[in-house]
Amino acid sequence: MSVNIQIDSISKKYADVMALNNISLSIKSGELFGFIGPDGAGKTSLFRILTSLLLPTSGKASIGEFDVVKDYKKIRQNTGYMPGRFSLYLDLTVEENLDFYASIFNTTVKENYELIKDIYVQIEPFKKRRAGDLSGGMKQKLALSCALIHSPHLIILDEPTTGVDAVSRMEFWELLKKMQKMGMTIIVSTPYMDEAALCDRVALMQNGNLLAVDTPNNIVKSYKGSLFAVKAYNMHKLLDDLGSLGDTSQVFRFGETIHITSTINDDKVYMESVNKQLIDKGYKDISIHKVNPVIEDCFLSLMDKDVE
Amino acid sequence: MLNRAKIIEVENLVKKFGSFTANDNLTFDVYKGEIFGFLGANGAGKTSAIRILCGLSPPTSGKAIVAGYDVAKYPNKVKANIGYMSQKFSLYNDMTVKENFRFYGGIYGLSKKQIVDKTNYFLEKLEMEKTRNVVLSEIPLGWKQKLAFSVAIIHDPKVVFLDEPTGGVDPITRRQFWEMIYENADKGTTVFVTTHYMDEAEYCERVSIMSEGKIEALDTPANLKSTYGVNSMNDVFIKIARG
Numbered sequence: 001m002s003v004n005i006q007i008d009s010i011s012k013k014y015a016d017v018m019a020l021n022n023i024s025l026s027i028k029s030g031e032l033f034g035f036i037g038p039d040g041a042g043k044t045s046l047f048r049i050l051t052s053l054l055l056p057t058s059g060k061a062s063i064g065e066f067d068v069v070k071d072y073k074k075i076r077q078n079t080g081y082m083p084g085r086f087s088l089y090l091d092l093t094v095e096e097n098l099d100f101y102a103s104i105f106n107t108t109v110k111e112n113y114e115l116i117k118d119i120y121v122q123i124e125p126f127k128k129r130r131a132g133d134l135s136g137g138m139k140q141k142l143a144l145s146c147a148l149i150h151s152p153h154l155i156i157l158d159e160p161t162t163g164v165d166a167v168s169r170m171e172f173w174e175l176l177k178k179m180q181k182m183g184m185t186i187i188v189s190t191p192y193m194d195e196a197a198l199c200d201r202v203a204l205m206q207n208g209n210l211l212a213v214d215t216p217n218n219i220v221k222s223y224k225g226s227l228f229a230v231k232a233y234n235m236h237k238l239l240d241d242l243g244s245l246g247d248t249s250q251v252f253r254f255g256e257t258i259h260i261t262s263t264i265n266d267d268k269v270y271m272e273s274v275n276k277q278l279i280d281k282g283y284k285d286i287s288i289h290k291v292n293p294v295i296e297d298c299f300l301s302l303m304d305k306d307v308e
Numbered sequence: 309m310l311n312r313a314k315i316i317e318v319e320n321l322v323k324k325f326g327s328f329t330a331n332d333n334l335t336f337d338v339y340k341g342e343i344f345g346f347l348g349a350n351g352a353g354k355t356s357a358i359r360i361l362c363g364l365s366p367p368t369s370g371k372a373i374v375a376g377y378d379v380a381k382y383p384n385k386v387k388a389n390i391g392y393m394s395q396k397f398s399l400y401n402d403m404t405v406k407e408n409f410r411f412y413g414g415i416y417g418l419s420k421k422q423i424v425d426k427t428n429y430f431l432e433k434l435e436m437e438k439t440r441n442v443v444l445s446e447i448p449l450g451w452k453q454k455l456a457f458s459v460a461i462i463h464d465p466k467v468v469f470l471d472e473p474t475g476g477v478d479p480i481t482r483r484q485f486w487e488m489i490y491e492n493a494d495k496g497t498t499v500f501v502t503t504h505y506m507d508e509a510e511y512c513e514r515v516s517i518m519s520e521g522k523i524e525a526l527d528t529p530a531n532l533k534s535t536y537g538v539n540s541m542n543d544v545f546i547k548i549a550r551g
Contacts, residue, residue: 037478038449038450038476038477038478038479038481039448039449039450039476039477039478040448040449041478135350135351136350136351137350137351159476162475162476163350163395163472163475163504164350164504165348165349165350165352165504165545165549166504166506166542166545166546166549167349167545167546167549167550168349168350169504170546191475191476191477192505193479206478236490236494252479252483253483253486253511254507255506255507255510255511255540255541256510256529256530296479299479300479300480303478303479303480304480
């Protein structure tokens with residue numbers, strides 16, 4: 001079944017707050033599509049509209065041939081949803097939760113076991129344990145199993161990796177890739193910018209607006225100016241001093257380096273000028289080299305413009 | 309670092325829940341004004357250790373001295389001398405900004421005048437004076453987290469524990485938050501911080517990485533990277549946590 005997703009001018013207003021501001025975009029059947037943005041960007045509102053759990057203030061959205069408002073029953077039958085907040089029954093066991101969700105959708109765990117096997121085997125040793133007594137990582141695997149149990153064509157995952165450690169995050173994304181190969185369309189949201197690179201296409205979101213929608217590669221390519229990573233002894237002071245540099249549009253700490261963006265065309269001239277200015281200020285062990293931007297650089301630059 | 313005062317001293321600390329060992333013989337020190345990153349996989353035992361260091365849960369065996377007090381013997385003295393904030397619990401959503409300051413200031417025994425002065429100081433510093441009478445639930449998460457940090461240090465604690473303070477926060481605010489951390493560490497406050505953002509691990513002076521209840525590595529980010537022969541803290545973390 002084709003599940004092309006069409007979002008047309010969707011807005012959602014809560015009292016005075018515009019949670020979604022006239023959002024339009026389409027997602028292709030079979031895509032692994034990411035919504036990247038911080039808390040308050042509007043990701044959850046959009047997901048709840050797509051899963052028919054929330055009515056838009058205005059605009060339309062459809063999944064395949066089904067309208068998210070009119071055909072909500074069909075939408076629910078064909079969509080798996082893993083909310084950001086753990087919402088399974090804490091006093092039911094792992095097994096009972098899974099059986100319960102299967103029976104709601106008129107199916108059995110046995111019938112769709114193949115689909116959840118890879119994930120479920122990891123929690124199966126604890127199947128008699130109450131969901132409330134599971135660790136965070138195991139809860140998340142149970143939630144995903146429950147969201148998949150009715151064999152949906154589309155699965156929508158709201159921040160499945162928030163609060164999850166770097167290793168478990170990696171494993172979770174491997175799972176998503178596998179599900180995609182099985183033919184599923186996947187929509188996922190995350191506040192972690194580095195996870196954008198793992199999606200086919202992403203929408204960068206902030207305050208209810210789309211900042212950009214494209215492949216991670218194209219977003220990175222569209223970065224304006226040359227980006228350099230600078231390092232020296234006393235990084236904290238360096239951040240202040242780089243902030244007052246000329247010909248520089250953006251200065252942000254990035255792990256062990258500081259990323260600065262040049263506004264002039266000649267990279268060599270720029271690097272020499274920065275180097276000289278830092279030497280004059282008494283810095284030692286200066287290292288400066290050109291780097292390729294990552295999604296977070298792009299997000300920071302788009303956010304800056306949004307503020308202006 | 310040898311001549312810096314120790315603010316946290318942990319020696320052979322063990323915490324058991326039934327037959328499960330959550331903290332397996334932890335030994336480490338944290339110094340005055342240090343930014344100490346406390347990392348580990350989910351379930352590695354971080355929360356259990358932080359609860360002990362905050363005087364909320366007694367160790368099964370071993371010793372921990374925080375801000376000059378033994379956590380097992382004087383848990384309330386420990387609580388009075390530390391600050392705490394987490395992503396999950398920080399401030400009261402149904403009180404205004406001012407009320408939150410007053411409430412926490414009162415809990416920590418500040419005088420009325422001290423509370424007023426501190427409230428003014430922080431609101432001016434954060435450029436959030438307009439939010440003084442706004443109910444917290446109406447304030448964006450990033451601002452909330454900056455307020456929560458200010459409230460956590462309202463009583464000038466020797467050490468502040470930050471449990472995933474930047475989870476879900478936008479990338480600009482995340483960096484501003486770290487600016488606040490640096491500024492307070494420079495003033496001498498010890499910062500004990502957990503995070504799942506590996507770029508933030510780079511901002512710490514030293515980082516410990518826990519796995520299955522044990523501290524598997526503890527060093528500066530630069531030394532950890534060279535020890536494990538990798539280029540990023542993310543790779544260090546994955547090497548240790550995957551074993």
